Amino acid sequence: xxxxxxxxxxxxxxxxxxxxxxxxxxxxxxxxxxxxxxxxxxxxxxxxxxxxxxxxxxxxxxxxxxxxxxxxxxxxxxxxxxxxxxxxxxxxxxxxxxxxxxxxxxxxxxxxxxxxxxxxxxxxxxxxxxxxxxxxxxxxxxxxxxxxxxxxxxxxxxxxxxxxxxxxxxxxxxxxxxxxxxxxxxxxxxxx
Numbered sequence: 001x002x003x004x005x006x007x008x009x010x011x012x013x014x015x016x017x018x019x020x021x022x023x024x025x026x027x028x029x030x031x032x033x034x035x036x037x038x039x040x041x042x043x044x045x046x047x048x049x050x051x052x053x054x055x056x057x058x059x060x061x062x063x064x065x066x067x068x069x070x071x072x073x074x075x076x077x078x079x080x081x082x083x084x085x086x087x088x089x090x091x092x093x094x095x096x097x098x099x100x101x102x103x104x105x106x107x108x109x110x111x112x113x114x115x116x117x118x119x120x121x122x123x124x125x126x127x128x129x130x131x132x133x134x135x136x137x138x139x140x141x142x143x144x145x146x147x148x149x150x151x152x153x154x155x156x157x158x159x160x161x162x163x164x165x166x167x168x169x170x171x172x173x174x175x176x177x178x179x180x181x182x183x184x185x186x187x188x189x190x191x192x
Contacts (some may be wrong), residue, residue: 018103020055021110021189022118024166025133027089028143030174030181032064034133037182038189039112041153048108054094068092068137084121086114086156110189115166131188132168135175 023031035050042048055065056073068076073092077085082094099109103125113121121128135143170188175183 014124014126015100015103018107018109018125019129020099020103020121020125021108021129021131022113022121023131023133023185024113024115024118024168025174026135026140028140029135030143030178033114033178034172034182034185035110036064037179037184038185041182041186042189046108048110049095049099049102050110051099051102053112054096056092061184080127083124084111084113084117086116088114088116107151108120108189118166129165129170129188130166130168131185132166132171133174133181133185134171135173138174 023035025031031107039050042050053065053070054073054076056068056070057065058067059065070092073094076082077092077094081097083097083099085092087093093114095111095113099111102109102110118128118130172184
């Protein structure tokens with residue numbers, strides 16, 4: 001082993017030619033709602049995929065995830081089951097490794113991610129588009145209160161926690177008609 005620093009030539013090439021579309025934003029912004037609307041609009045397009053995240057929390061009407069216990073999740077992570085993984089709100093989240101093959105095949109993969117993994121995404125994939133979905137604080141508070149998902153922690157903590165700033169390529173202010181905002185996300189996904 002030499003003492004020279006690693007260079008760009010020493011790093012594995014970033015995966016492509018497909019695109020990863022990372023949907024990020026605060027809890028209650030409506031990311032999953034917009035993703036569901038966009039998924040319906042892409043139902044006939046096999047080049048656009050919406051993988052299910054794996055979460056250590058039961059699925060709900062707000063989020064269609066696959067569930068594992070924390071122990072099962074950790075074993076899966078150790079076995080390399082996830083392309084991306086993180087912890088947030090006391091839960092573990094993962095995106096199945098199969099997205100790597102889809103991106104190699106040139107497909108577009110859309111997934112609700114944490115800001116914490118965006119730097120990893122940009123280092124791993126050749127084409128990453130970050131979409132920030134947001135809403136005013138009073139709208140976020142109202143939506144989170146309507147969920148009443150106690151396993152996610154206190155409402156005030158979720159609303160006022162410090163989050164890492166991430167440069168988004170596009171921002172969707174998700175207020176008003178959700179169908180309109182879903183069409184906005186669909187245009188971004190299709191590259192219109």
